[in-house]
Amino acid sequence: MEKNTHKQETLKIHLHDQTYTLNEFCKLYDLSYATAYRYYQQKGLRDSKLFDALVKQKYSNVSVLGKSFSSLKSASRYFQVPYTTFLRKHKNGTLQDYLAKHNRHFKENSQ
Helix, strand or coil: CCEEEEEEEEEEEECEEEEEEEEEEEECCCCHHHHHHHHCCCCCCCCHHHHHHHHHHHHHCEECCEECCCCCCCCCHHHCCCCHHHHHHHHCCCHHHHHHHHHHHHHHHHH
16 A cells, blocks of 8 residues: 655745744634635735735724724724734734723724
8 A cells, every 4th residue: 555645735924024834824813714725826925915815805894993994904004003913902802902001093082
């Protein structure tokens, strides 16, 4: 009996001076592996371009503190919070508390 010697290529993503497998990347940012794989293989998107496309697809037309944004990226710019920090806080449900402590726009909207 012959062993299957075909080894599947590990797909790598480089983002913010870190390297992830496609699977790690999707789990870390709560993104669909199937969509990420399709964008990687069929559209040829890599690294930050892949990340931006996946996030845009997942979070289009969002509301943060009652203000509408076309994307989470535009919301992070408005609130002057680094994009990856904004995503992490949004995902784990601590964005409002973070903005209350660190952002003048939040204070303006609260009054």
